[in-house]
Amino acid sequence: MHIRYTVLIKSLLLCVISMQLQAQQVPSLEELLQQPTSTDPRLIEVSTSARHAQSAGESSQVTYIVTDEQIRRFSLRNLEQILSFFPGLYVSSDSSYGYLTARGIGRPGDYNARILLLVDGTRVNDNIYDAGMIGNNFYIDPQLIDRVEYSPGSGSALYGNNAFLGVVNVITKRGNKLQGAQLAVAANQHDQLDLSLSYGLRHASGHEGWLSLSRSQQDDIAVADINAPAILTSQRTLNEDLNHKLAASYRYRRLQLQMAGVSRTRQEPMLLAEDPSRSDIFKIKNRNYFISLQHGHRLTEQTELYTHLSTNGFHLTTFTPFIFPTGEVRRYHFDVTGKWTNLDLRLSYTPDPSHHLLFGIDGQHDQHQSYRFSIDDDIPLLGASSDNNRIGLYLQHGWQLSDKHKFISGFRYDYTKQDVREFSPKLGWVWQINDKQSARLSYGTAFRAPNEYEQKTNLYNELPVPESELIRTLEANWQAQLANSWSVGASLYHSRVRNLITGNFGESAIVQFFNDRSVEALGLETTTAKDWQTGAKLQLSLSIQRARYNTDQIELTNSPERLFKTQFSQPLWQENIHLNWHMFAASARTSPSWQMPGYARHDLLLSWQPSSQLSIVLGLKNVFDKTYVDAPLPSAAILRQPGRSTELSLNWNFR
Amino acid sequence: MSRLLIALLLAATALYQPALHAQSAQASLKAALLYRFVQYSEWSVNPPVQQIYCIAGDAEVFKALTTMLPEQAQTVLLENAEQATKCTVLFLSLELASQTGWSPLLQSSGRLTVVEGAELFRQGAMFGLIAEPQRISFRVNLTLARQNGFHLSAQMLKLAKEIH
Numbered sequence: 001m002h003i004r005y006t007v008l009i010k011s012l013l014l015c016v017i018s019m020q021l022q023a024q025q026v027p028s029l030e031e032l033l034q035q036p037t038s039t040d041p042r043l044i045e046v047s048t049s050a051r052h053a054q055s056a057g058e059s060s061q062v063t064y065i066v067t068d069e070q071i072r073r074f075s076l077r078n079l080e081q082i083l084s085f086f087p088g089l090y091v092s093s094d095s096s097y098g099y100l101t102a103r104g105i106g107r108p109g110d111y112n113a114r115i116l117l118l119v120d121g122t123r124v125n126d127n128i129y130d131a132g133m134i135g136n137n138f139y140i141d142p143q144l145i146d147r148v149e150y151s152p153g154s155g156s157a158l159y160g161n162n163a164f165l166g167v168v169n170v171i172t173k174r175g176n177k178l179q180g181a182q183l184a185v186a187a188n189q190h191d192q193l194d195l196s197l198s199y200g201l202r203h204a205s206g207h208e209g210w211l212s213l214s215r216s217q218q219d220d221i222a223v224a225d226i227n228a229p230a231i232l233t234s235q236r237t238l239n240e241d242l243n244h245k246l247a248a249s250y251r252y253r254r255l256q257l258q259m260a261g262v263s264r265t266r267q268e269p270m271l272l273a274e275d276p277s278r279s280d281i282f283k284i285k286n287r288n289y290f291i292s293l294q295h296g297h298r299l300t301e302q303t304e305l306y307t308h309l310s311t312n313g314f315h316l317t318t319f320t321p322f323i324f325p326t327g328e329v330r331r332y333h334f335d336v337t338g339k340w341t342n343l344d345l346r347l348s349y350t351p352d353p354s355h356h357l358l359f360g361i362d363g364q365h366d367q368h369q370s371y372r373f374s375i376d377d378d379i380p381l382l383g384a385s386s387d388n389n390r391i392g393l394y395l396q397h398g399w400q401l402s403d404k405h406k407f408i409s410g411f412r413y414d415y416t417k418q419d420v421r422e423f424s425p426k427l428g429w430v431w432q433i434n435d436k437q438s439a440r441l442s443y444g445t446a447f448r449a450p451n452e453y454e455q456k457t458n459l460y461n462e463l464p465v466p467e468s469e470l471i472r473t474l475e476a477n478w479q480a481q482l483a484n485s486w487s488v489g490a491s492l493y494h495s496r497v498r499n500l501i502t503g504n505f506g507e508s509a510i511v512q513f514f515n516d517r518s519v520e521a522l523g524l525e526t527t528t529a530k531d532w533q534t535g536a537k538l539q540l541s542l543s544i545q546r547a548r549y550n551t552d553q554i555e556l557t558n559s560p561e562r563l564f565k566t567q568f569s570q571p572l573w574q575e576n577i578h579l580n581w582h583m584f585a586a587s588a589r590t591s592p593s594w595q596m597p598g599y600a601r602h603d604l605l606l607s608w609q610p611s612s613q614l615s616i617v618l619g620l621k622n623v624f625d626k627t628y629v630d631a632p633l634p635s636a637a638i639l640r641q642p643g644r645s646t647e648l649s650l651n652w653n654f655r
Numbered sequence: 656m657s658r659l660l661i662a663l664l665l666a667a668t669a670l671y672q673p674a675l676h677a678q679s680a681q682a683s684l685k686a687a688l689l690y691r692f693v694q695y696s697e698w699s700v701n702p703p704v705q706q707i708y709c710i711a712g713d714a715e716v717f718k719a720l721t722t723m724l725p726e727q728a729q730t731v732l733l734e735n736a737e738q739a740t741k742c743t744v745l746f747l748s749l750e751l752a753s754q755t756g757w758s759p760l761l762q763s764s765g766r767l768t769v770v771e772g773a774e775l776f777r778q779g780a781m782f783g784l785i786a787e788p789q790r791i792s793f794r795v796n797l798t799l800a801r802q803n804g805f806h807l808s809a810q811m812l813k814l815a816k817e818i819h
Contacts, residue, residue: 026723029691029814036789037681043749043786045773053773055749055786067788147788176792176816204809206797206818253798254819296819301762301779350777353753400753531789533680 034612038531040481041489042438048118048169049151050396051158052306052348052358058398060408060428060442062477062491063151064527068173071142073569073580073607075617075649077186077194078142079134079170085567086150087525087541090560090586091134092630094639095224096241096266096284098134099558099632102165103152103493104521104547106558107502109634114164114448116155120172120249120258122292125162126314127338127366127388130451132168136216136243137286139260141196143184143651144212144247146173152525153493154473156446157426160362160392160414164448164471172249172258175202178210179655186649188621192218209250216243221268224639226629231279235269238281242266254296261289272323280321280329287315302351308344313337324375333377338452339368354400358410362392369452384456390416396426406430408442420449420468440477445470450501454513466515469499486530495521505634519556521547535571535578540564555590558632560598562587580605580619591631591638599628605647615651620644682715684791685784686723689716689746689769692782692793695811696767700804703743703765709733711757712748736760743767747775749786764803781805785816792816 027035042057049059056063066076066085076082080098084091090101100112107114111131117124119139125132148170155163178200186194193216200210221239223232247260263286270282292310299305316336324330346360370385396410408428415421428442449468450458458465475493482488499515523545530538543563547556555561566583585600605619625644631637693706708724710717711733721730733739736756744767751757752774761768761779769782776783776794781803783794794817800807812818 026687026690029688029695029811032684032687032691033790033792033814035684035791037684037791039681039786039788039791041788043772044788045785055772055774058774065788069789174816176814179813202813204812206812208818304777348777353755353758353774353778403753406753537789 036531036535038485038533041487041529042479042481046149046151047121047171048149048167049155050358050398051346051360057432057438057479058406058430060426060430060440061151061153061155061444061475062440062479062489063149065150066148068146068177070567071145072615072651073578073605073617074567074582074603075186075605075607075619075621075647076142077647077649078136079138079140079148082142082145082148083134083150083168084584085565085582087527087565088152088523088543088545088563089150090558090563092558092632092639093135093224093641094633095221095239096135096268100132100134101558101560103495103523103525103543104545104559104561105165105495105497105500105519105556106632107500108557108632108636109503109505113162113451116159116161116163116167118167118169119260119290120256120292121169121294121308121344122258122290122310123162123342123364124288124290124312126288126312127340127364127369128314128316128336128452130162130448133262133288136194136218136241137262137264137288138170139245139262139288139290140170140172140247141184141194141198141212141214141245143182143196144172144178144198144210146171146177152491153442153475154424154426154444154446154471154495156414156422156424157410157412157444158358158360158394158396160394160412160422160424161390161447161449164446164469173200173210175200175208175210175251179653181654183652183654184214184650186647188645188647190218190222190645191220192216206253207250208252209248211248212246214243214245216245217241222640222643223268224641225637226640227638229271229276231277232269232271235279239268240266256294257292258294259289259291261287263287270321272321272329274323278323281319282321283319285315285317285319287313289313302349304348306344306346306348308346309342311339311341313339330376332381333372333374335370335372335374337368337370338366340364340366356398358394358396358398360392360394362390362394364388364390366390366452371456382460384460386452386456388417388452390414390420404432406432414447414449416449418449418455422447422449422468422470436482437478437480439479440475442475442477443473445472447471448501450513454501454503457511458513461510461512463512466501466513467499469497469501469515471495471497484530485532486528488529489525489527491525493521493523493525497521503634516549517552518550519547520550521545535569535575537567537569539567557591557636558589558630560586560589562598564600576609578607580607589630592636593631594638596629596631596638599626601626601628613653613655617647617649619647621647679715679719681791682713683719683723685713685716685746685771686719688784688791688793689720689744690723692769692811693744693767695808696800697806697808698765698767698804699806701765705729706743707731707741708744708746709739709742710746710748711736711739712751713746716746716748745769747771747780749775751775752778766803767805794819 046063049061113130117132152166184196196214198212202208266284290312294308349357366388372383392414394412426444473495479489497519502516564585582603587598717732749771758778770780
């Protein structure tokens with residue numbers, strides 16, 4: 001009965017919405033800005049694919065978006081969970097780090113080096129492993145994120161190194177959404193507790209800022225390795241993860257100063273190599289930070305200059321226990337430190353409405369890249385230190401040939417002190433078939449130079465440094481706005497990868513990196529979305545991807561051929577209460593030792609927003625407790641992925 | 656069987672009905688935002704005696720605004736840039752971003768300008784509507800607004816996504 005009344009009320013609301021408003025009936029500006037809309041995806045503004053804000057339909061590459069609304073309703077607790085919503089991205093975890101497979105390519109233990117990770121445009125992949133941290137140790141808490149943009153495909157023509165399989169840009173909230181104090185608490189039944197306190201303000205003159213402090217702790221973490229010996233599984237109480245974060249942002253007009261830092265301590269029991277019947281604690285301490293200053297300045301009516309300076313730091317220490325010849329347990333300390341500074345200058349020139357030129361220079365100075373290996377920090381074993389300079393020049397031209405056709409061309413040249421020289425061209429064509437449909441064709445190349453870790457490992461073992469890996473991608477995309485507010489999109493791509501840098505972990509006593517056989521990836525990404533006026537929303541994506549070695553047609557490890565994702569939100573008896581369903585299905589993946597079966601997992605969450613100040617989400621993740629495994633590590637250990645978990649999250653804004 | 660057919664028909668009607676209104680609802684929203692921007696803006700020099708709202712590139716917004724506004728305000732649907740001489744409020748839709756002739760209209764002082772999309776906003780508009788996946792937000796070029804003799808209310812500025 002309740003449902004019938006709801007349908008009736010919604011029908012009446014529909015009539016009201018469709019009626020033309022009279023001036024005296026116009027809602028307040030605040031109410032208008034909260035009104036849900038069903039926007040054609042081609043008109044949505046994005047900034048990642050073209051490195052400046054523009055309508056999504058203007059770019060030759062597709063950009064997918066996860067909004068703050070989705071983050072809240074689906075209780076997404078870290079970037080790893082957010083990224084798992086994107087078409088074509090497959091995320092697995094070793095319970096300590098998150099690993100991404102994009103468009104069928106994800107090498108074991110690469111720490112996401114082939115995806116460029118940005119925070120408000122600031123590059124945050126480190127300068128040792130090129131790692132992009134996406135777990136609880138990512139800089140920005142979910143409640144501070146306005147949206148995450150993911151532009152798949154070869155992005156090196158604009159971004160250079162690391163934009164190999166795609167670019168992820170995490171865009172933080174602005175003063176319109178972060179005003180007053182905000183408390184966010186989230187807990188699950190697996191002893192994970194996340195606490196975050198933030199404060200934001202905006203002055204009418206344009207000054208705005210926010211400060212956030214947070215703490216995330218998980219105790220008693222289940223041992224992921226399904227073959228772990230009983231001595232380890234019985235000690236899961238020693239398996240802990242603790243993160244502290246500080247983030248702040250200040251903006252005035254087009255000036256932004258931002259900083260973020262994260263400190264992580266992770267510990268877990270491990271067997272001692274010298275006596276596998278004994279175990280001790282393995283510990284990781286990780287501290288990362290960045291400070292960034294960016295400014296946009298209009299030089300003339302046609303010209304704008306963007307300046308972006310950032311400095312980053314990365315420090316990682318691992319403590320690995322072993323039995324010293326005297327019989328006592330001591331620890332190998334492995335210290336890794338990276339410090340680097342980026343300067344990005346971009347000149348945007350629009351001589352007339354049909355032409356747009358973007359010229360830029362990116363410089364990176366790696367002032368510190370060092371390793372130190374010692375026993376308990378007092379017996380040095382080995383150490384190495386180096387520096388590097390990288391520079392990239394790029395030019396992009398967008399030419400609106402007619403109302404229906406636009407051409408995009410560009411290139412980038414990258415040079416490093418270590419004699420990496422890469423030329424990355426790009427060509428694109430956008431065809432506006434009619435006001436409801438568009439088609440795009442793009443061709444681009446991208447590269448990833450061997451990172452500091454890969455270089456130094458080979459040099460230490462007196463082996464040649466591998467060459468840069470290269471990818472060429474040809475992609476066709478079609479998007480349409482159908483009747484009944486359905487929007488659909490499909491991307492067909494073909495990529496050829498050469499020199500894929502691979503480690504021979506476990507195959508030999510000496511770890512070395514080499515350029516593997518060439519790989520061919522062919523795939524189709526389809527998306528469908530619909531927003532009902534009643535407030536219900538549906539998003540579906542199906543990705544079919546096939547990544548194989550060219551020579552023997554053997555499929556890559558960690559590469560599911562099919563991914564299917566569904567997100568559905570349905571308002572219940574009140575418009576501020578939603579039932580949210582997320583389904584994620586993946587086909588079988590191979591590892592060097594065996595084939596891991598496909599699976600489907602479901603998350604079901606109830607979100608309630610009694611006022612604009614308060615939001616409560618209660619949910620069950622992995623509702624049916626589906627057991628599934630992955631092997632994202634170089635050791636190819638079979639790791640159990642998260643089981644069923646009850647979660648409660650609360651966001652309270654004290655305005 | 657007949658019940659199933661009826662249920663399917665009802666479901667299809669339910670799916671179709673909201674879609675009929677989606678476009679006009681969005682046009683009404685844009686028109687309402689335009690109306691509110693004018694309300695929250697003050698012409699500090701030579702305030703117009705009568706507001707002339709000019710809409711270019713979106714007949715739906717024009718229609719919604721015409722119904723919404725009080726009788727003393729005038730609305731004009733521009734077919735070319737030359738018709739804009741008397742406009743006190745100008746709205747340019749996104750599709751005009753790549754067409755020549757429209758962006759010079761943004762340079763006129765004493766005219767409140769609202770555009771769709773970043774492309775036209777960069778060409779010198781005071782207000783820019785931002786299409787987001789489930790919302791419409793806006794950005795303001797406060798420097799330009801002040802240069803053009805406008806005073807913008809603090810309440811509106813607090814709600815802007817970006818202030819330039």
